[in-house]
Amino acid sequence: MSAPRTVVGVSGGVDSSVAALLLVRTGEPVAGLFMQNWDDDGSGECRAEEDRRDAVAVCGRLGIPFHFRNFSREYWAGVFEHFLAEYAAGRTPNPDVLCNREVKFKHFLAAARELGAERIATGHYARVAFEGGRWRLLRGADRDKDQSYFLHQLGQEQLAATVFPIGHLPKAEVRRIAREAGLPTHAKKDSTGICFIGERDFRQFLGRYLPAQPGEIRDPQGVRIGTHPGVFYFTLGQREGLNIGGVRGRPAAPWYVVGKDVAANILYVDQDRDSPWLMSREVRTEAMHWIEGAPPAAEFACTAQIRYRQEEQACRVRVQDDGTLRVRFDRPQRAATPGQSLVLYDGPACLGGAVIAATDAPVPGRSGPAERTVR
Template identity: 50%
Template sequence: MSQRVVLGLSGGVDSAVAAYMLKKQGYDVICVFMRNWDSQLNNDILGNPTNNDPVCSQEMDYNDAKAVADALGLELKRVDFIKEYWDHVFTYFLDEYGKGRTPNPDILCNKEIKFKAFLQYAEELDADYIATGHYARVEHRDGDDVMLRGVDGNKDQTYFLCQLNQHQLKKSLFPIGELTKPEVRQIAHDLHLPVADKKDSTGICFIGERDFREFLKNYIPAKPGKIVDYATKKVIGEHQGIMYYTIGQRRGLEIGGKGGPWFVIGKEYDQNILYVASGDSNQWLLSDEALITGVNWISSTKPEGDFDCTAKFRYRQKDNDVSIRFINEDTIYVTFKKPIKAVTPGQAAVFYDGEVCLGGGTIDKVYHNNKELEYL
């Protein structure tokens, strides 16, 4: 009897080819489309009768998923995780933005929805495994299960999977992890799949592509405030809400003609101040140490003492040589071998040993020359 795999079929080309690969390998495949966002329902939760949030593209994605399932002769189910997404992902996303930090909801979405709520649903269907269209690989071993980078270095998504635990990995398959994106596209074309040329999705996990500032205004009222030159402490402009700006940002500050060029170096949430600077950005944005909290270490054993590895402090960043040391169960102190630019509190730090993704956590504090960069 073949093993049963429940696949998250999103309506995109990656999960479509993943479905084909699983069927080709002889698995009993059930496809599931996850619906995790409802603009009107989420607006009602806030008690806000005015909704400027446009209709999400999920219905179009569902239709694409149905067309793929039909083309491959597979069953497609539909399941709602709207409440779970709101409770465990979106409220955190709003809280962090409200504090002036820049969170990564995709990481939490994978942890709480795609590999938790979805896994629980799949287990109710007597699934042996769940599968997704992520560019990652997993080695199922007798001891620890290990997550490896996807073969396609340009598409590797282990950064977003750094919070998965041993149970989640043990039950997961990544059918396209050994393929490159061009190979995935070619397979979809060879099979005449209706999504072969569908563009890759971008934007917030499950919420999709939209005007980000307008979207946030539905949930966090815009609060204009002062733009301050950190060096002189002089007010040089007005921002539209500190949640809209990221560390290192140069465009969209609307303070041209006042010296510069200017770039964002920090935020003071309590005073609603956006700090900017001009000149050599390295003076303000370089750091050499960081404190990482909420760390998920994928292996069941943690390194003792100082451990050399590499780290990414944002997606698509090149690997940085670092040394890490656990200071308690879920907190790591990181020392950079060379200073790194724009390491930003609220964003994710993910650690690697060669091809192996070790885990990751949230950047909490950043230091330079033994001094905390408090303006971050």
């Protein structure tokens, strides 16, 4: 059997199934590879085995070879340990970004090359273009499904060896193609969240690795409101899970997390969804990753997202000597969160991204404004 030119990451979902189908229709040699990134922890919540069976069925339907690789050890070391460390520090990490960089476009790419392939393909809603001698990552045509935000850590080597066969299609068209082709995944529900958490309660899962450390909930002025099971279970702007009942002298309105003091184990809350304690105009990042290898200028205007599916926000970027960024937004941003990713765009082109380190939002519990970082 000849080596495949392209190995498709078949996840058992409709998107990767159609990505494989479209490549098969070009007539080139294609193979599928299923990645297991998390070992079953006995909870029965991870759908890896069900997804694997669906991936096998799709490859059988398409008449292409099926391969399997277990990357759970690599995922633990490259993604999950960082995930836990960030939460323990009071930050809010994005494991999908690291999974793409450390597993899907590193170990998967290496496995595909071991099989003799020249390139890999996935079912991501994104596009790749070669312009001006450089590879560019572009948004997917379906703005609601665009996943370039999660791919911002890719570089020239990965993009040169990657195709996104469905990046030019809307989701509805992907479903239609799958249905008309009789693919067994055509009506399968999209997966949400993180595989290793599945449908279970997030706090319950995290508590297996970061034991509860109860502490006080206070308002921004330091008045005690209630208690919490651990500050690392919460993120800025969060409303759910606070379990704050009626508070004497306070309106019967929802409470929102507006700050965390990890060292003192204090969670700060406010009843204004757009509380001034949540709003920031400037963000400082860790070292920036540039998809094309370098910034377009030392200072420039572009748009940015501080979370997935956020509308693009106009901003001005200043590149620091140490490779970090200072980004000032035209409008105040709600709940810019240390540990999350700030991703820059020039039109449809993703320039790259970096982890948010701090913001200029006021810090609850202090008498004056200060740059917010996790204490």
